[in-house]
Amino acid sequence: MSFTYTTLTQSIDEYTQNTNWGSTNDQTDTIIGQAEERINHAVQIANYNTKTATGDISDHGSSIAMAGSGPGVAVSNVTSPIGPIYMKIRAGETSSPTTTNAWQYLLLKDYNFLQEYAPITDDTTDGTPKYYAFYNDPGNDGLATFSFGPSASEKFEYEILYFFKPSSIIVDTSGTWLSTHGTNALLYACLVEAYTFLKGEQDLMQLYDTKYKEALQTLIMTEQGNYRTSFRDRQRAA
Secondary structure, eight states: OOOOHHHHHHHHHHHHTOOOOSTTSOHHHHHHHHHHHHHHHHOOOTTTSEEEEEEEEOTTOOEEEOSOOSSSOBTTBTTSEEEEEEEEEEEBOSSSBOTTSOOEEOEEOOHHHHHHHOOOOSTTSOBOOOEEEEEEEGGGTTEEEEEEESOBSSOEEEEEEEEEOOOOTTTSTTOOHHHHHOHHHHHHHHHHHHHHHHTOOHHHHHHHHHHHHHHHHHHHHHHHHHHHHHHHHHHHHO
């Protein structure tokens, strides 16, 4: 079973025995959006809200800024990073990579640490990047930025795996990964939010909350196994 936007809203109506969601009947979207956000904050899913970015670090380079603006995620670019998983580099460009060079994983640090570790970004202190930091650059419209130190002494190929905010079923009305593979978690999260809106009976609220937590735990356990397998595959490919 999977949900489309239409079948999900119908299920919410039928479970709650309610079709009146505010004066303009638009609170259903708020309920669904809050439910998706609840799940997104509770579990990070390798096949659902992670993406990979690749490219080249230029000679003397010290940072990589991702497309999009705002606090990590722009309306125009929902795949903009909101948090890092890893960053790795190797000598050689993406256009002509030196595949005999092994990948080197950088260590995630606070940006202030980088400022102390490598405060000067010129060719006198260049080297192989060892540490990186992730932040939204307030001086560049909140652009999602990966800064590293020391600055690069040559061109390096890079690969970054990061979390992003996945698309909502409110937008992709035919269905999303979550509405297909996490149907129980999505449905019961919506019911918890719906009964909160309706100020519904506490026993039903507790029942749906318990059902949501059970479905969420199943989703977490399943995806943790998938993520470990996926990550091992990436390491072997390196």
